[in-house]
Amino acid sequence: MPRAVREQQMMDAAVQTFGQRGYRAASMDEIAELAGVSKPLVYLYLNSKEELFTACIKREAKALVAAVRSGVEPGLPADRQLWDGLRAFFTHTAENPDGWAVLHRQARTHGEPFATEVMVMRDEIVAFVTGLIGTAAREAHHDPALPDRDVAGLAQALVGAAESLAGWANDTPGVSAREAAATLMNFAWAGLENLMRGRPWLPPNKSAGQR
Template sequence: MSAVKSKRMPRAVREQQMMDAAVRTFAQRGYRAASMDEIAELAGVSKPLVYLYLNSKEELFTACIRRESKALVEAVQAGVEPGIPADRQLWSGLRAFFTHTAENPDGWAVLHQQASSHGEPFVSEVGALREEIVAFVTGLIGAAAREAHRDRALPDRDVAGLAQALVGAAEALAGWANVTPGVSAKEAATTLMNFSWAGLENLMHGRGWQSRGD
């Protein structure tokens, strides 16, 4: 009697399993200290199989960055409902960002800590993610300015600068929230809205801060 053979796991599923293990290992051990042996053991596969599917440690780390970047961008974009008031769009985008980073702390650690601190080509990969997020936020701020001024909008340079500042603040706040017990995604989003929206609203109504005597 022939033995019943179990179905082979599809390649895409096996790759996701190895990527999940890699993200967890890179986040908790760091890129330099993480080993392919650890990743293979956590994934429940042999080390040669990891190399067969993902070639090298550098390529595996790059693949992790790209996967986590794509997931973050998609989460933020999906969180913003078109057609609602500008402040609600920004709020929902921020809440989606902080919800995703809180629910995926290992992925965020790979992007925000590991990839940014180990040089090329990883820095460029994270830079591409940041540019995509900044472009999306720039669109939200520009739309808010047009909503506030039917006949006038903020200069493009101001909008671009505000988007860079807001994304930088969100990155720093997510890193803090993920290691501070009791800080929810809603609380983090509210903190950043309180910090940013009053200033944005003043700018959109022509009430920008002016230096005196400098």
């Protein structure tokens, strides 16, 4: 079997084990047994448990970003692009629950260097969503009506909500990727659409004695 194929086979086993057992509880013996290889071969190909876990994070992050990007067709209306992106995100996380568990739960809770790898992925998705929201706002107003800071904040909020909802959807029997995407779309788009049309919600004026 070619080395690249064997490595992917071992990483598939590692993602399943890390995702279901957790990084600390997972053992190289379990991973080797699930992959159908000897433990020395796992070490030969992937050096250490830490390096194996890092490789899994990088692979799963790359696949998630690619899924979101490929799910969005440029040139469509803003709400359709957002819907397609959310549906691609939730479809991928639903079809790869162990990979999502590695990214969302395991990597973030075990410090460096794992958390940094996840932040690289998250920053790329936030940048992509920022571009979608910014483009939609400019098209709606025919000028850059929303400040860059506001657009960036909206993207951070939307991505954070999607991450939390994906974890809930994967843990809740019967929740489909389409349902999860529709839930977030209904939650987010009503506000975003008003922003696109120049009707933002504004906090009440400060009254005497209030801060």
